[in-house]
Structure formats: structure tokens, C-alpha cells
Amino acid sequence: xxxxxxxxxxxxxxxxxxxxxxxxxxxxxxxxxxxxxxxxxxxxxxxxxxxxxxxxxxxxxxxxxxxxxxxxxxxxxxxxxxxxxxxxxxxxxxxxxxxxxxxxxxxxxxxxxxxxxxxxxxxxxxxxxxxxxxxxxxxxxxxxxxxxxxxxxxxxxxxxxxxxxxxxxxxxxxxxxxxxxxxxxxxxxxxxxxxxxxxxxxxxxxxxxxxxxxxxxxxxxxxxxxxxxxxxxxxxxxxxxxxxxxxxxxxxxxxxxxxxxxxxxxxxxxxxxxxxxxxxxxxxxxxxxxxxxxxxxxxxxxxxxxxxxxxxxxxxxxxxxxxxxxxxxxxxxxxxxxxxxxxxxxxxxxxxxxxxxxxxxxxxxxxxxxxxxxxxxxxxxxxxxxxxxxxxxxxxxxxxxxxxxxxxxxxxxxxxxxxxxxxxxxxxxxxxxxxxxxxxxxxxxxxxxxxxxxxxxxxxxxxxxxxxxxxxxxxxxxxxxxxxxxxxxxxxxxxxxxxxxxxxxxxxxxxxxxxxxxxxxxxxxxxxxxxxxxxxxxxxxxxxxxxxxxxxxxxxxxxxxxxxxxxxxxxxxxxxxxxxxxxxxxxxxxxxxxxxxxxxxxxxxxxxxxxxxxxxxxxxxxxxxxxxxxxxxxxxxxxxxx
Ligand code: MSP
Numbered sequence: 001x002x003x004x005x006x007x008x009x010x011x012x013x014x015x016x017x018x019x020x021x022x023x024x025x026x027x028x029x030x031x032x033x034x035x036x037x038x039x040x041x042x043x044x045x046x047x048x049x050x051x052x053x054x055x056x057x058x059x060x061x062x063x064x065x066x067x068x069x070x071x072x073x074x075x076x077x078x079x080x081x082x083x084x085x086x087x088x089x090x091x092x093x094x095x096x097x098x099x100x101x102x103x104x105x106x107x108x109x110x111x112x113x114x115x116x117x118x119x120x121x122x123x124x125x126x127x128x129x130x131x132x133x134x135x136x137x138x139x140x141x142x143x144x145x146x147x148x149x150x151x152x153x154x155x156x157x158x159x160x161x162x163x164x165x166x167x168x169x170x171x172x173x174x175x176x177x178x179x180x181x182x183x184x185x186x187x188x189x190x191x192x193x194x195x196x197x198x199x200x201x202x203x204x205x206x207x208x209x210x211x212x213x214x215x216x217x218x219x220x221x222x223x224x225x226x227x228x229x230x231x232x233x234x235x236x237x238x239x240x241x242x243x244x245x246x247x248x249x250x251x252x253x254x255x256x257x258x259x260x261x262x263x264x265x266x267x268x269x270x271x272x273x274x275x276x277x278x279x280x281x282x283x284x285x286x287x288x289x290x291x292x293x294x295x296x297x298x299x300x301x302x303x304x305x306x307x308x309x310x311x312x313x314x315x316x317x318x319x320x321x322x323x324x325x326x327x328x329x330x331x332x333x334x335x336x337x338x339x340x341x342x343x344x345x346x347x348x349x350x351x352x353x354x355x356x357x358x359x360x361x362x363x364x365x366x367x368x369x370x371x372x373x374x375x376x377x378x379x380x381x382x383x384x385x386x387x388x389x390x391x392x393x394x395x396x397x398x399x400x401x402x403x404x405x406x407x408x409x410x411x412x413x414x415x416x417x418x419x420x421x422x423x424x425x426x427x428x429x430x431x432x433x434x435x436x437x438x439x440x441x442x443x444x445x446x447x448x449x450x451x452x453x454x455x456x457x458x459x460x461x462x463x464x465x466x467x468x469x470x471x472x473x474x475x476x477x478x479x480x481x482x483x484x485x486x487x488x489x490x491x492x493x494x495x496x497x498x499x500x501x502x503x504x505x506x507x508x509x510x511x512x513x514x515x516x517x518x519x520x521x522x523x524x525x526x527x528x529x530x531x532x533x534x535x536x537x538x539x540x541x542x543x544x545x546x547x548x549x550x551x552x553x554x555x556x557x558x559x560x561x562x563x564x565x566x567x568x569x570x571x572x573x574x575x576x577x578x579x580x581x582x583x584x585x586x587x588x589x590x591x592x593x594x595x596x597x598x599x600x601x602x603x604x605x606x607x608x609x610x611x612x613x614x615x616x617x618x619x620x621x622x623x624x625x626x627x628x629x630x631x632x633x634x635x636x637x638x639x640x641x642x
Contacts, residue, residue, distance in 0.1 A: 006045060007045050008046045008255060009036075009037070009040040009045040009046070009261075010257070010258075010259045011047070011049050012033070012240050012243075012259055013029045013030050013033045013051040013263055013264075014263075014264050015051070015054040015097060015099065016053055017054050018060055018074060019063035019074075022081060023312060023313065024314050025303075027326070027330070028297055029265060030091055030093075031326075032330075032331065032409075032411065033051065033093075034049070034090070034327075034467075035331060036261065036467070037092060037093075038467040039467040039491075042491045044490050044492075048256045050093065050094065050095050050097060052096050052097030052099070053078070053082060053097075053098050054099055054239075055100045056099055056100070056220065056232050056235055057235075058132045058135065058213075058215075059132055059133065059135055060075065061217070084563075084624055085315070088562075088563055088564065089318070090323050090327075090470050095243055095244070097239050097243035099220075099239055105220045106247065107238060107241065107242035107246050107248070108220050108235050108238045109220060109230075110247055113223055114283060120173070121168065121170070122167065122168055122170065123165065123166070123167055124167075125166070126164055127163040127164075128140075129160070129162070135233065139153075162213075162215060164214050166210045166214070167212040167222065167228060168208040168210055169208060169209045169279070170208055171207065171208050171278055172208050174282070177281055179202055182195065182198065182199050188290060188291065189269070190291070191292075191336075194266065194273075194293045198273045198274060201274065210231065211231040211233075212229060212230055213229050214228055214229070216232075237272070237275065238279075240259055240262065241257060258288050259288040262291045262292070264292070264293055264294070265295075265296060266293040269291070269293040273291050292409060293337070294337060295338040296339045297330075297339070299312060300341075314326060317347070319562075319564070319580075320513075320515065320608055321512075321515075321609075322562060324469040324471055325512065326347075327468055328350070328354070329346075331412060331415060331468050332411075334412065336410070336412070351515075352514055355512040358426065359511065360511040362425060363508070364509070364510060365508075366455055366458060367479060367480075370455070371508065373444075373447060374448065374451070376507070377501070377503070377505065380445065381451075382445035382448065382449040384449065385449075388449060388453045391424070391425070392456075392496050398417055399460070401417050402418065411467075411468065415468065418461060418464050421457070425461070428453070429454055434450045434451060437450075455499070456499050457496075458476060459499040460494065460496065461476075463486055463489065463494055464494075471561055472511060473486055475511065475561075480499075480501065483503060510610075513609065515607060519606070545602070546600055549572055549573075549600075549640060550596050550631070550635045550638060551571065551599045551601075551615065551638075552596050553593055553594065554569045554571050555568065556590070559609050559611070563585060564584050565581070565582055565609060566581050566587070567579075567580055567611060568580075570597075570599065570615060572599075572615075572638050573636065577601075578612065578613070579615040579616065580608040580609065581616075581626075583626045586625045586626055587628070595630060599616060599617045600616050601615050
């Protein structure tokens with residue numbers, strides 16, 4: 001169908017600061033957006049999914065100085081980390097915007113000029129307390145400390161006193177229009193409780209907003225008045241329009257604006273629910289349909305954030321489990337509006353019980369029976385009896401509920417209902433006891449029907465799980481012999497009749513690795529311990545305990561379902577070992593075969609992606625990529641390196 005005739009769905013994430021690498025909190029927002037984008041694509045929407053990076057402002061300037069880099073150099077490095085993570089998590093964004101790109105800078109300057117010409121931006125003098133960490137001025141009622149300073153109530157850091165000539169945005173003029181807009185659009189801010197917070201804040205009175213700085217150099221210059229730099233939030237919020245073509249592809253912009261959903265963390269609600277609509281009103285552009293402020297992931301009951309030093313690196317989980325368990329856990333564990341506490345125990349428990357046991361086992365058992373009793377393919381089966389029809393009807397009801405939940409952004413409830421159906425499938429098998437029929441020839445047709453109906457159920461479950469677990473969903477379809485890609489079937493057409501199991505199925509194999517807590521925490525603890533001791537000296541004796549060896553790579557292959565991992569077989573002189581190396585985005589398997597590398601041979605083995613890794617290679621980490629040192633003359637495999 002002509003794209004422009006389809007309904008559209010435009011979803012955004014915040015653009016992330018590049019002062020540090022991404023963590024689980026950033027991954028959370030992006031995974032929600034990705035699942036909603038995928039769901040809407042299945043429903044036939046013309047979807048645009050925008051994410052990106054916020055690269056200007058004092059915070060980035062300062063982080064760059066600390067690292068001895070120019071701000072743009074820092075941004076270029078960190079952007080690679082974000083893009084790598086989104087690739088590893090299967091994030092299907094349509095465009096990645098960087099606020100340092102010229103088309104964005106020009107768009108922001110044009111809007112600035114337009115508002116200035118209208119009188120919504122004017123020049124004045126600002127004096128106030130500024131929090132660099134949050135890139136935000138403190139409210140005037142924040143009390144002075146006995147030291148004469150002010151502390152940011154949001155992050156607890158010292159604010160600085162700033163006094164400067166600046167441009168103001170006439171926010172006060174929009175107070176009544178904003179209140180009317182909220183009253184007319186009660187679902188503009190979700191969850192509902194957050195709408196109340198916004199309304200009461202605006203009711204207390206809005207002051208004009210200072211939107212330029214002369215003290216900050218790293219930003220978009222005010223057109224025609226270069227000592228002034230546009231405030232990072234004024235700059236950043238406009239990514240939502242420049243990222244879809246504002247001022248450079250107006251057809252595309254008009255197709256997708258206004259946004260259907262701005263997904264954000266609750267920490268940045270005011271910027272999105274008050275400033276942003278006011279800027280848009282001033283620019284005479286339509287307002288977004290919904291701003292959803294989700295909760296925070298906490299570690300040890302405090303918000304995970306770089307400044308608190310308690311962030312969790314998603315890469316560790318991804319290396320062991322691949323993307324889907326993390327996607328599933330984050331979306332299943334808490335409703336989108338609430339906070340959640342991240343623990344490795346909680347994560348592992350969910351993965352082992354829901355994914356490995358409930359779903360993975362069911363797929364494996366079903367395929368095993370199809371292979372044992374029908375050589376992998378069901379040719380004919382008895383007609384459906386009442387039990388089979390009840391299962392089909394339950395699936396039909398599930399599909400309706402899942403759609404409602406996704407449309408209500410209640411992904412955790414959709415997953416709960418899908419799991420209730422998976423349990424129903426497990427019960428259907430247990431009640432019908434197909435294994436007892438295998439040896440009775442006249443029950444063959446019934447046996448075929450039971451397995452066929454279960455396979456249809458799993459086929460349907462995989463489809464419904466696709467927005468949350470795209471890789472596993474495709475894998476289940478492939479295992480069931482389904483050749484079509486999932487997104488070739490529209491949500492409204494989904495029905496048991498579309499799947500007949502007439503193609504050969506694949507031999508059963510575990511869908512999700514089952515990993516013991518000790519093995520998983522072993523990997524974690526090693527990483528944490530390594531990080532903690534990075535700065536500390538080690539003694540010569542400690543160094544001597546490390547057994548570095550020359551190893552020759554005999555075999556190399558990709559670890560299925562990962563972008564980064566290679567499985568290597570190495571010769572250590574007197575023995576061969578298997579190891580996993582995170583180098584696949586720098587080296588192809590062919591390139592490494594025959595090469596001599598350095599490994600640490602006495603590191604405790606770790607299970608990575610279900611494979612025991614019995615050594616670790618040494619490599620330099622540059623811009624998120626591993627570069628392996630090679631020898632400049634021949635050395636025998638097994639030689640000690642010291
Ligand atoms: N650059 C601004 C946003 C500009 S949007 C026009 C910013 N960036 S940020 O890097 O600090 O990321 C903010 C977003 O990351 C939060 O709003 C939230 O979506 C996500 N999270 C960061 N830490 C988080 C948790 N601990 N838990 C959940 N999400 C959090 O603010």
C-alpha cells in the first residue's frame with residue numbers, strides 16, 4: 001500500500017549526552033521505543049523511530065577537557081559506543097541524530113530567529129544559580145547553604161552563580177495556553193500522575209527562560225550575535241523536528257510531525273511537557289500527542305547514573321545472553337511508569353524461569369516430539385476437537401489483549417498475558433499426554449493434531465513476542481519450519497490458519513542458555529574487580545602469577561546471534577583450548593586463522609553464551625573496538641610472554 005495512505009507513528013527517545021558511555025538506563029528507554037516501533041510496523045503503520053545524541057553544552061565541554069579531548073572528538077568516540085550498543089540490542093531506529101550536524105544547527109538557528117522576530121525571544125540580563133551536571137538553572141526558592149552556595153536539589157552537586165547578558169524566551173506568555181492545552185489533552189503527559197505534577201508546576205507561575213549563555217562556548221552560536229551560545233536544552237529539544245526534516249525535507253517533516261510519542265525518563269519531564277510545547281506554540285507548530293515519563297532503574301535503591309558511579313554496563317549481560325533476555329527483563333519486570341531495582345539475581349531468575357523453562361523448554365519438547373514421532377514434519381492430523389478449538393480461541397483473545405496493551409504502552413501487561421498463554425500451552429500438552437499415544441497406531445492422527453496445535457500456539461506466541469524479542473521470535477519461526485519473515489504478516493491477519501507446520505522443522509536445540517548464578521556473577525565480579533583495581537599497583541609476585549602465552553589460532557567462527565563474539569580454537573603448544581573473544585567487529589574469523597596472539601592461560605574459565613571460554617586474549621581497546629597485538633617475527637605456540 002502507498003506509504004502515505006497508511007497511518008503514521010512517530011516515536012522518539014531522548015537524545016543522550018555524550019559525556020559518558022551508555023548504561024542500562026539509556027538502554028531501557030531505547031528498548032521501549034524499539035518495541036513500540038516494531039509493534040506499530042506489524043500493525044501496518046508507517047513508523048519513524050528517532051534516537052541520537054546531545055553533544056553540546058557545558059557538561060560535554062567539561063568531560064572533554066577532563067579527558068584531554070576536544071568536545072567533538074569525545075562525541076565522535078562516544079557515539080560509536082551508543083551505535084554499537086543499539087546494534088547489539090537489535091534497535092531498529094530509522095535515524096540517528098547528532099546535534100553537532102549542520103542541518104540541526106541551521107534548523108535551530110532558524111527557529112531562534114523566527115521567535116526573535118515575533119518578539120518571543122528578547123535580550124536581558126540573567127543572574128542565577130546553575131547546575132552544570134543537570135545543565136539547568138536552580139529554582140529561586142532553593143535555599144542558600146551556610147557556605148553561601150546553593151546545592152542542586154536534583155543531583156546534590158554544588159551549583160555555580162552565573163550573571164550574564166542573555167536572550168530570554170517569553171515562557172510566561174504561554175502559561176494560560178499551556179494550561180488550556182493540558183485540560184483539552186489530558187493524555188498529553190503519561191502516566192496520569194505525572195500530568196498532575198506538570199499542571200501544578202505551571203499553575204504556580206512560569207517565569208521567562210534564559211536560553212543563551214556567553215560563558216559556554218561549546219554550542220550553537222546565536223545567529224548574528226556569536227558571543228552568545230544557544231542553551232543546550234533549547235538546542236536539544238529541537239532535534240525532534242530537525243531529525244525528521246524540519247527545514248531540510250519539509251515533505252518528510254509534514255508527514256511525521258507531530259510526534260505520536262516522546263519517550264523520556266521522569267527526570268526530564270518538565271523540559272518536555274512545559275518548555276517544549278511552549279517553544280512549539282511560539283514557532284506555530286503542532287504539539288506532540290504524548291510525552292511518556294518512564295520510571296528509573298535503580299541499583300541498590302538509587303538512580304543509576306554516571307555521576308553516582310553505580311551504572312551497569314549492558315555489554316556484560318549481552319556477551320553472556322545476547323539481546324533478548326535483557327530486552328525481555330527490562331520490559332517485563334516493571335510497568336513503564338514505575339521505578340525498578342536492577343539486580344543480577346532478579347535478572348537471572350526471570351531468564352531461567354520464564355525464558356529457559358516456560359518458553360524454551362516448551363519449544364524444545366514440542367520439536368523433539370515432532371522429530372521422534374513424525375521425522376520432523378507433520379503431514380496430516382485429525383480435525384480439531386473442543387480442546388484444540390479452545391486453545392485457538394484463547395490465542396485469538398490473547399491477540400486482542402496484546403494489541404490493547406501495546407496501544408496503551410503497557411508492554412509488561414502484554415508480556416504477562418503472553419506468558420499466561422504459554423502456561424496454557426504447557427497445560428494443554430500435559431493434559432493431552434501425547435507421549436502416551438506414540439505407540440498406538442490408531443492415535444497417530446490425534447497425536448499429530450496435539451503437536452500441530454502446540455506448534456501453532458508457539459508460532460503465534462513468537463509473533464506476539466517479536467516486538468520485545470525479535471531475534472528469538474525469528475529463531476522460533478525458523479525452528480518451526482516457517483520460512484516467511486515475521487514482519488511479512490500483518491498483525492490483524494495473525495491467525496492459527498496461517499501456519500500449517502507442513503515444512504520440515506529444525507532439530508531441537510536450547511533456545512535460551514540456562515546459566516547458574518555463580519557463573520554469571522563470576523563474570524560480573526571479574527569485570528568489577530578489574531575496574532576497581534585498574535588504578536592500583538600490583539606486586540611483581542602478582543604479575544608472576546599471570547600465565548601469558550603465545551597461542552596460535554587454529555579455528556575461528558562467529559558466535560551465532562552476536563555481533564562481537566568469535567569462538568576460537570587455539571593451540572598452546574601442548575594443548576588446544578576453546579575461547580570466546582569480543583573482536584568480531586574488528587576481525588573476520590578468516591583473518592585470525594593462523595595468527596599468533598597473546599592469551600592469559602590461567603584465568604578461571606567463564607561461561608560466555610553457553611560456551612566455556614578457557615583463555616582470554618590481550619587487545620588494545622580503541623574507540624570501543626579491540627585491536628590485537630601481533631608479533632613482528634615468528635614465535636612458537638605455547639611460548640611464555642612476560
Ligand atoms: N540530553 C538530555 C536529553 C535531551 S532530550 C531532548 C539527557 N540525556 S541523558 O543522557 O542524561 O539521558 C537521559 C535519559 O536516559 C533519561 O531521560 C532516561 O530516558 C534515560 N535514563 C538515564 N538513566 C536512567 C535510569 N537509571 N533509569 C531509566 N532511565 C534512565 O537528559
